Amino acid sequence: MKTRIGIIGGTNGMGKWFAGLLRKESCTVYVCGRKTKLQINDLARLCDVIVVAVPISSTANIIRQVGPLLTKEKLLMDLTSFKKEPVKLMLANSRSEVVGCHPLFGPKLKDASGQNVILCPARGKRWLKWLKTIFKKNRMAVWEETPEKHDKMMAVIQALNHFNTITLGMALARTNITPVEINKFSTPIFRTKLDIIRKVFTESPELYLDIIRGNPQTEKMLDIYEKALKDIRSKIKTDSRVKSRKAIKKAAERLYGSKNQ
Ligand SMILES: NC(=O)c1ccc[n+]([C@@H]2O[C@H](COP(=O)([O-])OP(=O)(O)OC[C@H]3O[C@@H](n4cnc5c(N)ncnc54)[C@H](OP(=O)(O)O)[C@@H]3O)[C@@H](O)[C@H]2O)c1
Known part of the structure; x- marks a missing residue:
């Protein structure tokens, strides 16, 4: 079965960019924004991986909302430009695997090969490996660092x-x-x-x-x-x-x- 990804904030910006990358990697990608028919609960139910890609000011609320809906074997990750607060919140509000992620480029970049991606592994190893493989396959430079x-x-x-x-x-x-x-x-x-x-x-x-x-x-x-x-x-x-x-x-x-x- 294809990996199912739900991107909260996947209708625009970085979330949309990430949706494109994952579809290219044969994942099934569902996205939601504030006005989409599918909403956060639907994504949490349908997907193995939940990505938070909403504006910084809404990130904490969305993590608090979605985190408790995820089971242990799933992944909760984000694309926020900060890492300490989102990673702390993802850990505190879920039981799932957790990885903080920050692609160091914007969604308008045509070709992301050679660009840096920072990963902050926080809980679990299985999805971390999956994520690294996807970025590396697309020739991005992946670095594991602490949120601090x-x-x-x-x-x-x-x-x-x-x-x-x-x-x-x-x-x-x-x-x-x-x-x-x-x-x-x-x-x-x-x-x-x-x-x-x-x-x-x-x-x-x-x-x-x-x-x-x-x-x-x-x-x-x-x-x-x-x-x-x-x-x-x-x-x-x-x-x-x-x-x-x-x-x-x-x-x-x-x-x-x-x-x-
Ligand atoms: N842009 C960059 O260059 C860049 C680079 C790296 C990382 N980031 C990070 O990526 C994240 C998103 O930034 P962005 O620039 O991509 O923002 P954006 O272009 O404004 O897109 C935000 C997305 O979130 C959705 N959204 C907004 N509020 C929401 C809510 N309360 N619930 C559900 N969906 C909501 C929007 O859809 P609707 O408006 O339809 O609701 C849209 O799909 C931020 O954490 C930012 O730090 C951005």
């Missing part, structure tokens, strides 16, 4: 990064330069940055704000960011070229190693 390490890294890769993009977009908007002028004077690097700003500001700003707000390490990262901004600003303004050059050289050594400059 995942969230710590996401404070940099996502919270700090998206905050930086939002700050640049806000500053740009304050200059009152028209889009026509921006296009006329843009360099290739600036165009790349504009594309990233457009994605964050127009595609799903709520997701980016949830990612920044929800990470417990965000404040710490923003303190580091502010310090870095103040430091390089003052060096550029007041110091000789030597000092600012030295500061950049030191940071480059930390980032890329001394040989790669």
Whole structure:
């Protein structure tokens, strides 16, 4: 019998992407959203694996709702951009196997081969093996990590990064330069940055704000960011070229190693 998967939040976004991947792997996939005929109870009854792929703000409620409906031999997993809270909640609200999962890319990416997927194994081994096989078969790089390490890294890769993009977009908007002028004077690097700003500001700003707000390490990262901004600003303004050059050289050594400059 084919493996039956139920994706809560599978009508759109990452859930829809995951549904496509699993159908390609010959699984039977059922999806639900808030307005679908099939609802959470139906999926829990019909499926071997339940995937929670709803917006971050609804994730805890959905886990609390679906977790108790699952028997021991099933799998409860999620695709949330955080891992500590969802994994803790999945464990506390179910008896089933539990795996936290975060694909480190968005649903619009045409080919996910080569992309990173973080798995946080939490209870049981059987479904973990199944999940790893599917991602690896599709040539994704699968990494097993703790939820704590995942969230710590996401404070940099996502919270700090998206905050930086939002700050640049806000500053740009304050200059009152028209889009026509921006296009006329843009360099290739600036165009790349504009594309990233457009994605964050127009595609799903709520997701980016949830990612920044929800990470417990965000404040710490923003303190580091502010310090870095103040430091390089003052060096550029007041110091000789030597000092600012030295500061950049030191940071480059930390980032890329001394040989790669
Ligand atoms: N987008 C990304 O780049 C990305 C990447 C990696 C991980 N993630 C994670 O994936 C999860 C989903 O994000 P997304 O960007 O894919 O969101 P999305 O595009 O807004 O899709 C959310 C899905 O959840 C459904 N939904 C919303 N509220 C629901 C509820 N109360 N009950 C049942 N279904 C509900 C929506 O359907 P209806 O509106 O029809 O109800 C839709 O199918 C989040 O945890 C996010 O952190 C996102």
